[in-house]
Amino acid sequence: MSESETKIRFSLGHLYELSENGILGKDESGIQPKTDIFKHTYSKKKQLELGEMLLKHLKYDLKNGRLDLSAHPFTSYIGPHDSRVTTRIDKHRFTENIFAVLHEGGHGNHGLQIHPDLLKTNLGQPPSLGICESRSRFDENLLGKNRAFWEFFYPKLQGHFKEQLKDFSLDDFYKILNNVKPSLIRIEADEVTYNLHIIIRKELEKALVEGDLQTSYLPATWNEKYQKYLGITPPNDADGVMQDVHWSCGLIGYFPTYTVGNCYASQFYNAADKELGGIDDILRSGDLTPIVEWNCTNINQHGLMLTAEELAKEVTGEGLNPIHAINYLKGKFKALYGLG
Numbered sequence: 001m002s003e004s005e006t007k008i009r010f011s012l013g014h015l016y017e018l019s020e021n022g023i024l025g026k027d028e029s030g031i032q033p034k035t036d037i038f039k040h041t042y043s044k045k046k047q048l049e050l051g052e053m054l055l056k057h058l059k060y061d062l063k064n065g066r067l068d069l070s071a072h073p074f075t076s077y078i079g080p081h082d083s084r085v086t087t088r089i090d091k092h093r094f095t096e097n098i099f100a101v102l103h104e105g106g107h108g109n110h111g112l113q114i115h116p117d118l119l120k121t122n123l124g125q126p127p128s129l130g131i132c133e134s135r136s137r138f139d140e141n142l143l144g145k146n147r148a149f150w151e152f153f154y155p156k157l158q159g160h161f162k163e164q165l166k167d168f169s170l171d172d173f174y175k176i177l178n179n180v181k182p183s184l185i186r187i188e189a190d191e192v193t194y195n196l197h198i199i200i201r202k203e204l205e206k207a208l209v210e211g212d213l214q215t216s217y218l219p220a221t222w223n224e225k226y227q228k229y230l231g232i233t234p235p236n237d238a239d240g241v242m243q244d245v246h247w248s249c250g251l252i253g254y255f256p257t258y259t260v261g262n263c264y265a266s267q268f269y270n271a272a273d274k275e276l277g278g279i280d281d282i283l284r285s286g287d288l289t290p291i292v293e294w295n296c297t298n299i300n301q302h303g304l305m306l307t308a309e310e311l312a313k314e315v316t317g318e319g320l321n322p323i324h325a326i327n328y329l330k331g332k333f334k335a336l337y338g339l340g
Contacts, residue, residue, distance in 0.1 A: 034172050040164035042094040044069075050094070050160055051087050051101040057153065058105045058139060059292040060085075065108050072245050073100040073187070075107035075136075080119040083111035094161075095176065096188060099140050103187075106139035107132065109292065113300035128308035129254065130320075133261025134268060135300065141191055141262070142269045142328075143291070145177050148283035178336055182230040184239045192333055193230065195262065200225045201244075201255040209252065264312065266324040268299065271316045 051067050070086035077083050085104035090096045110126065118124040126132040143149050147170075150157075154173060158165045165173075180190045186197040204222065207213035213221060222241040227233050234240030246254050272294050273279045282290050298315045309319045333339070 034168075034176075037165070037168050037173070037176060038092045040161075041091050042161060042164065044089050044091070046160065047089050047094055047097045048087075050157070051097060053156065053160070054098065054101045054153075055085070055105050055108075057286075057288060058102070058109060059288060060105045060108050061112055064112055067101070073104050075104045075111070077111045080116070080124075081112065083108045099144060100187070102144040103136040103140040106136035109139075109295070110135040110300050113296040114303045115301040118303040118305070123304040125304050127302075127304050127306060127311055128260075129257035130260030130264055131299070131308045131311065133257050134264035135261075135295070137258070137261045138265040138269060138295070142265055143279075143283065143288075145191065146280070146283060147174050148280040150174060150177075151284050152286040178333070180333065180337075182232045184226070184232060184234050185243055191262075192329055195259045196229045198255050198259045200229055205252055205255065260320070263320060263322045263325045264308075266328045267312065267316050267318075267321060268295075269328075270324055272298075 048067065048069075052062065055062060055065075055067060064081045065083045065085060068084070068086045070088060073086050073088055075083065075085045085101070085108045087097050087100040087104065110132065114124050126135075150170060150173065154170045157173075158168075178190065180192045182193060183189050186194070186201075189197050200222070203225065204213065204218065207221075208215070208218070219237050219241045223233050226240070244255075246252075269279070272291065276282060276290050276294060279291060282288065299311065302311065306314060312319050
């Protein structure tokens with residue numbers, strides 16, 4: 001286990017501290033959101049229009065990319081100046097589309113912003129999957145679950161779904177976006193419990209590769225770990241061991257890059273926040289150009305000119321340091337849940 005992985009795994013113990021202090025399954029803080037918002041129907045057409053609105057807000061160039069539907073959202077780098085993204089639609093839980101679009105939009109911008117001089121060389125690619133996932137998690141979580149982002153964009157969302165959201169306040173919407181509770185599906189998990197989904201997969205992968213776990217026992221072991229870490233048991237394999245495409249594609253070892261990406265994202269966010277004089281103010285203004293340009297100049301354009309560790313040191317003054325992600329989670333959710 002590498003030094004960085006050891007740091008991450010040790011630091012993720014703080015997630016339990018957050019849980020044990022009253023977030024999971026508690027409602028005395030008043031954070032538990034109203035669920036009426038998901039009783040309405042949100043059409044596929046309107047949700048796809050919303051997806052394009054969000055991509056334009058992120059400055060994603062739809063002339064060199066596009067948005068389509070898929071069962072599992074992904075981004076495809078077709079070639080220079082061609083980076084395409086997909087989303088998935090639930091007719092009631094429209095927030096799934098929102099965060100799929102923000103996540104894949106971060107990937108899409110990364111591909112489109114690699115410097116043109118590198119595109120036809122072996123250097124025209126991300127330096128690591130951790131850096132690659134930091135681009136998507138930055139937009140999905142650090143921006144998309146930030147209240148300041150929605151102080152600008154929520155009125156537009158209400159205008160897009162006039163009848164469904166006319167009586168639903170920004171405060172209630174913000175609570176929905178940041179509701180912490182155990183869940184079965186990784187890509188729908190909140191920021192606090194998400195990394196627990198990754199730990200489960202990492203432990204299973206290690207056992208499979210080392211021969212300590214036979215594939216025939218994988219579904220049952222998966223269910224046992226979900227009960228152990230999250231206190232819930234999948235009702236079927238579709239909501240359990242079969243939910244991700246990574247193993248069927250042979251992507252063994254990919255899952256930890258999401259947690260590495262979360263750590264890089266928080267670290268880069270702190271650097272950008274200091275350099276830009278406050279990201280919240282930029283989000284409230286509605287013009288994300290300074291943030292997009294900062295990401296392009298400092299991270300995206302460099303491709304593989306620097307290793308991930310070199311890039312982190314260049315941008316933040318230090319190598320990968322999970323304490324930024326831990327401090328982000330503690331600061332945000334302790335304040336949100338009134339934990340002191």
